[in-house]
Amino acid sequence: xxxxxxxxxxIRDFQDTFAAVRDEIAKVVVGHERAIELILxxxxxxxxxxxxxxxxxxxxxxxxxxxxxxxxxxxxxQFTVDLMPADITGTRIVExxxxxxxxxxxxxGPVFAHIVxxxxxxxxxxxxQSALLEAMAEQQVTVAGTTHELPxxxxxxxxxxxxxxxGTYQLPxxxxxxxxxxxxxxxxxxxxxxxxxxxxxTAALPTVRPVLDRETAAGRVERLRxxxxxxxxxxxxxxxxxxxxxxxxxxxxSSESVRRHVAFGSSxxxxxxxxxxxxxxxxxxxxxHATPDDVEHVAHAALGHRLVLGFSAEAAGVDGARIVDDxxxxxxxxxx
Amino acid sequence: MWRPPPDDEVDGIxxxxxxxxxxxxxxxxQRAAYGVVAVVxxxxxxxxxxxxxxxxxxxxxxxxxxxxALIASACRLVAxxxxxxxxxxxxxAWVDHRATMDGRLATLLELDGQPPAFFQPLLVESTLAxxxxxxxxxxxxxxxxxxxxxxxxxxxxxxxxxxxxxxxxEPPPLAAVHGEGAGTASPPIDGLGSLxxxxxxxxxxxxxxxxxxxxxxxxxxxxxxxxxxxxxTGFAGLxxxxxxxxxxxxxxxxxAHAGPGAPGSTRARAGAAxxxxxxxxxxxxxxxxxxxxxxxxxxxxxGAEAPAAGTAAGAGTGSDPDLFGPATTPELVDEGRFALGxxxxxxxxxxxxxxxxxxxxxxxPDARPTLAVRQRPDEPAxxxxxxxxxxxxxxxxxxxxxxxxxxxx
Numbered sequence: 001x002x003x004x005x006x007x008x009x010x011i012r013d014f015q016d017t018f019a020a021v022r023d024e025i026a027k028v029v030v031g032h033e034r035a036i037e038l039i040l041x042x043x044x045x046x047x048x049x050x051x052x053x054x055x056x057x058x059x060x061x062x063x064x065x066x067x068x069x070x071x072x073x074x075x076x077x078q079f080t081v082d083l084m085p086a087d088i089t090g091t092r093i094v095e096x097x098x099x100x101x102x103x104x105x106x107x108x109g110p111v112f113a114h115i116v117x118x119x120x121x122x123x124x125x126x127x128x129q130s131a132l133l134e135a136m137a138e139q140q141v142t143v144a145g146t147t148h149e150l151p152x153x154x155x156x157x158x159x160x161x162x163x164x165x166x167g168t169y170q171l172p173x174x175x176x177x178x179x180x181x182x183x184x185x186x187x188x189x190x191x192x193x194x195x196x197x198x199x200x201x202t203a204a205l206p207t208v209r210p211v212l213d214r215e216t217a218a219g220r221v222e223r224l225r226x227x228x229x230x231x232x233x234x235x236x237x238x239x240x241x242x243x244x245x246x247x248x249x250x251x252x253x254s255s256e257s258v259r260r261h262v263a264f265g266s267s268x269x270x271x272x273x274x275x276x277x278x279x280x281x282x283x284x285x286x287x288x289h290a291t292p293d294d295v296e297h298v299a300h301a302a303l304g305h306r307l308v309l310g311f312s313a314e315a316a317g318v319d320g321a322r323i324v325d326d327x328x329x330x331x332x333x334x335x336x
Numbered sequence: 337m338w339r340p341p342p343d344d345e346v347d348g349i350x351x352x353x354x355x356x357x358x359x360x361x362x363x364x365x366q367r368a369a370y371g372v373v374a375v376v377x378x379x380x381x382x383x384x385x386x387x388x389x390x391x392x393x394x395x396x397x398x399x400x401x402x403x404x405a406l407i408a409s410a411c412r413l414v415a416x417x418x419x420x421x422x423x424x425x426x427x428x429a430w431v432d433h434r435a436t437m438d439g440r441l442a443t444l445l446e447l448d449g450q451p452p453a454f455f456q457p458l459l460v461e462s463t464l465a466x467x468x469x470x471x472x473x474x475x476x477x478x479x480x481x482x483x484x485x486x487x488x489x490x491x492x493x494x495x496x497x498x499x500x501x502x503x504x505x506e507p508p509p510l511a512a513v514h515g516e517g518a519g520t521a522s523p524p525i526d527g528l529g530s531l532x533x534x535x536x537x538x539x540x541x542x543x544x545x546x547x548x549x550x551x552x553x554x555x556x557x558x559x560x561x562x563x564x565x566x567x568x569t570g571f572a573g574l575x576x577x578x579x580x581x582x583x584x585x586x587x588x589x590x591x592a593h594a595g596p597g598a599p600g601s602t603r604a605r606a607g608a609a610x611x612x613x614x615x616x617x618x619x620x621x622x623x624x625x626x627x628x629x630x631x632x633x634x635x636x637x638x639g640a641e642a643p644a645a646g647t648a649a650g651a652g653t654g655s656d657p658d659l660f661g662p663a664t665t666p667e668l669v670d671e672g673r674f675a676l677g678x679x680x681x682x683x684x685x686x687x688x689x690x691x692x693x694x695x696x697x698x699x700x701p702d703a704r705p706t707l708a709v710r711q712r713p714d715e716p717a718x719x720x721x722x723x724x725x726x727x728x729x730x731x732x733x734x735x736x737x738x739x740x741x742x743x744x745x
Contacts, residue, residue: 230454235446236442287440292439
């Protein structure tokens with residue numbers, strides 16, 4: 001097998017795995033195809049995803065199904081207002097050894113898992129929320145001066161309930177910026193709702209079959225993530241992604257809506273999310289290289305939540321998606 | 337470690353892109369050149385037609401418009417060619433887009449020279465598999481811009497057609513009118529050329545109310561292009577000179593009177609008037625001297641020439657033989673045409689008679705003022721007593737003379 005055939009086989013393997021996981025999730029989650037694709041894209045790109053949707057729409061089910069399909073260890077943290085950072089990261093307890101000595105032993109928290117579901121993350125205090133910062137950015141936690149590595153792959157899925165805002169703490173911008181994508185879950189359509197009712201009220205509930213072997217799943221996922229990073233990106237595609245990010249910055253943009261409604265634009269992490277998401281999309285399309293179209297395909301999910309909108313945007317009813325639309329329209333003139 | 341793709345494969349792709357780039361740039365240059373040729377030819381055809389049918393003022397305005405349109409169109413064509421010109425850096429992405437390579441070609445060529453990557457062999461292979469799409473012949477199907485070429489040829493054809501139409505646009509011979517009812521002296525000219533000329537003239541040369549006929553194409557040959565064209569020198573006289581030059585070349589030398597040095601100009605007409613005045617004075621003096629001699633020495637010869645109607649030039653009852661200017665040269669007469677001065681009462685077939693406007697010019701001073709103080713009364717000459725010594729002279733003076741062949745009483 002020559003080098004080209006090896007590359008083609010890697011692409012096919014990625015496509016097959018991605019499709020298999022997606023199909024397994026689709027057994028229990030009706031609809032939300034676009035959301036599931038974005039979540040899987042985030043997972044294989046090595047990022048974390050923030051899911052926003054009303055209660056009962058399937059957020060937790062998606063995450064649990066994803067973990068089951070990938071054969072990875074999952075933990076769930078229900079964020080409440082009295083949740084402490086140690087409840088997430090773990091803490092040290094006094095433990096008596098066999099010799100009768102007492103020593104401090106670190107007990108790992110729920111963050112030590114491959115897939116962490118941070119349910120209703122906005123209900124915890126900012127202090128607790130920020131406990132996830134280090135874990136999400138550096139895949140490690142530091143407790144009492146000791147740094148503990150998180151086992152790869154590490155994937156955080158946080159959910160937000162946009163309705164009940166009372167007693168919630170809005171996520172700080174630094175925390176939001178660490179989420180690779182933000183995925184919105186809409187209400188199901190009539191047909192989807194009918195299917196949901198039909199599949200969830202019978203005796204034979206659908207189950208998710210693991211796509212990857214539990215023993216080798218972590219290593220397999222890491223290899224697939226490596227394949228994603230091997231996707232070729234030409235300089236003109238990098239320039240295009242950088243231009244998109246720059247166009248969200250009010251001081252550097254030529255977009256009128258950005259100047260008017262955006263207080264702070266996207267960080268460089270937004271550009272990284274654009275390119276990595278574009279690479280995943282290119283692989284799904286069977287290409288070993290990314291294009292500007294791939295970048296645009298993930299632009300809304302990568303940039304929308306990274307924009308800090310001003311009061312004028314709220315007054316005018318302008319949201320991040322519309323700003324990204326304007327940015328894309330402006331940036332298309334820059335395409336080669 | 338992945339092996340880098342063979343250099344000759346990437347070089348072959350690069351050469352194809354280079355060839356496609358050259359082919360496209362040649363196409364762009366040709367398209368711009370043909371476009372410029374087309375625009376210039378259309379402008380030339382319009383200038384030719386306008387020079388033939390438009391008055392001087394209309395020609396100047398139209399020439400300015402044509403020149404501006406020509407410059408704007410040429411600049412636009414050049415700017416378009418500049419934008420379409422394919423630079424070295426832009427060529428891979430452009431060829432990739434034209435060949436619908438989905439970014440393969442651009443990515444491969446832009447990343448060439450960098451450390452070998454995992455997917456590079458696959459990219460090279462998938463690009464080579466689509467090699468037929470980005471050959472120069474496929475990317476730029478025709479090396480010659482057909483539409484631009486046809487446009488240039490059509491425009492050149494328009495120039496040729498304008499030159500061929502020029503004789504048809506030539507105004508018909510002017511008919512001199514020596515009195516009422518003489519307008520039918522020239523047969524009416526009809527036909528395609530006349531109709532076309534009248535249509536263009538109506539558009540290009542709207543005669544302002546009260547203007548003289550100098551601007552109309554029918555009288556343009558008289559040598560004036562209107563007061564606006566007079567006394568122009570240098571750059572301001574270029575349109576008039578151009579118009580005269582075009583008419584001279586297309587219609588012949590007799591139409592070359594539109595420039596500042598043309599006979600119709602003020603200077604030339606002043607010189608002609610001086611010559612006519614001097615000629616009249618010479619003839620008047622000669623006639624006066626002869627009359628004096630005849631009066632002083634009455635002759636009994638009945639065949640001796642008497643003053644016409646008993647008057648001299650400028651006496652108010654005769655016409656100056658040089659009133660319409662110097663005689664036409666035999667060469668022009670042989671061609672069936674002749675030139676008339678501005679003061680000539682002419683009636684053209686197309687435009688009809690136009691009455692003279694403005695103040696009448698001052699009359700030349702009378703050689704014998706006392707004879708023209710007032711009009712002679714129509715009173716019969718009463719028989720008076722004539723001395724016998726003068727009877728012969730008086731009888732000769734009042735004798736009714738007939739034409740040759742008449743029988744003398």
